[in-house]
Amino acid sequence: MNYLEIQNLTQSYQNTQILKNLSINVEKGKFISLLGPSGCGKSTLLRSICGLIKTDSGKILVDGKDITNESVQQRNIGMVFQSYALFPNMTVYENIAFGLKVKKLKANEIKKKVMYYLDLVSLTGKENRYPNELSGGQQQRVALARAIVTQPKILLLDEPLSALDAQIRRRLRNQIRELQQKLKITVLFVTHDQEEAIAISDHIFVMNNGKFEQSDTPENLYLRPKTKFVASFIGHYNVVSDQQLTQIVSDTNQIGKANFYAIRPEAFMTHPVPDTECYTVKGVIENKKITGNTIRYAIDVQNVPLTFEVLHQQESHTEPGQGATLYLRRSDILPLTN
Numbered sequence: 001m002n003y004l005e006i007q008n009l010t011q012s013y014q015n016t017q018i019l020k021n022l023s024i025n026v027e028k029g030k031f032i033s034l035l036g037p038s039g040c041g042k043s044t045l046l047r048s049i050c051g052l053i054k055t056d057s058g059k060i061l062v063d064g065k066d067i068t069n070e071s072v073q074q075r076n077i078g079m080v081f082q083s084y085a086l087f088p089n090m091t092v093y094e095n096i097a098f099g100l101k102v103k104k105l106k107a108n109e110i111k112k113k114v115m116y117y118l119d120l121v122s123l124t125g126k127e128n129r130y131p132n133e134l135s136g137g138q139q140q141r142v143a144l145a146r147a148i149v150t151q152p153k154i155l156l157l158d159e160p161l162s163a164l165d166a167q168i169r170r171r172l173r174n175q176i177r178e179l180q181q182k183l184k185i186t187v188l189f190v191t192h193d194q195e196e197a198i199a200i201s202d203h204i205f206v207m208n209n210g211k212f213e214q215s216d217t218p219e220n221l222y223l224r225p226k227t228k229f230v231a232s233f234i235g236h237y238n239v240v241s242d243q244q245l246t247q248i249v250s251d252t253n254q255i256g257k258a259n260f261y262a263i264r265p266e267a268f269m270t271h272p273v274p275d276t277e278c279y280t281v282k283g284v285i286e287n288k289k290i291t292g293n294t295i296r297y298a299i300d301v302q303n304v305p306l307t308f309e310v311l312h313q314q315e316s317h318t319e320p321g322q323g324a325t326l327y328l329r330r331s332d333i334l335p336l337t338n
Helices: 042-050 092-102 107-120 136-148 166-183 194-200 218-223 228-233 242-248
Strands: 002-013 016-027 031-035 057-062 077-080 154-158 186-191 203-208 211-216 238-241 260-263 278-290 294-301 304-311 323-329 334-336
Touching: 002 042, 002 186, 016 042, 016 186, 016 211, 031 042, 031 166, 031 194, 042 077, 042 154, 042 186, 077 136, 092 107, 092 136, 107 136, 136 166, 166 186, 166 194, 186 194, 194 218, 203 218, 203 228, 211 218, 211 228, 228 238, 228 260, 228 334, 238 242, 238 304, 242 260, 242 304, 294 323
Parallel strands: 031 186, 031 203, 077 154, 154 186
Antiparallel strands: 002 016, 002 057, 203 211, 238 260, 260 334, 278 294, 278 323, 294 304
């Protein structure tokens, strides 16, 4: 059953349409990512859901109730901003307790809830510190605790990890996911990082220019992109035209007709698969880049630039300037819509 429903939402700013007739259905307790480049409308959608931005048309329903015209306070939706927006003159305890005081809870009840959520985000003992005495990761967790302590119907996260370094980002995104699963709260998470979205989401909506390009599970989105934009944005897909495809493989009659096709870099194999029909792809290595546990090669195939990836193994000695023979299954060539 749908818990959050957005119906034909439109929002404009100075005669420019930011959200273009968007519709979305989200089940209760799911972790949803809104993924897309900067300026595509992700944050605008989040602000529309929580009531910070008034929409031109459309409806927003939570648990069957139309909240389109309700105030921010009436909606009971939590939000963590990219900047965290902590009160600098308040302690950690006071920041987390702020929403509870607005709701006029008793002091002993406030203390009980604040201490519980401090423990939940691993900040016990930090309650008397001020935001400027905390690390970026700790500030993020204070903002998260402040957003969930009031037990909101939905939690909105607007790129809360973007200011952190890569290692802390990975650790905190896992903590956010674990917390979401423990509390069984519905989350909408905005990010432009496809790896981040794929790692923690139940479902991903890919946005581009104010519209949804594709919505799917992380696995389906990665393995089966439907449009040229999604294939270009997710992972490091090779996107080639129909004419370029005829230069790469010998016979395209058995491949679905399209103007563009997507091929994952890891779909290219250095050895054919037994009892599997494979295309033979020959080219010249132009560049080699070690990316950790994989090696990414740039290869020229009949004047078509492609990339392929292999596991980083000591016996791999292919270098720029050398010829390479690769193998590709027909099922790994994906027709796209424009």
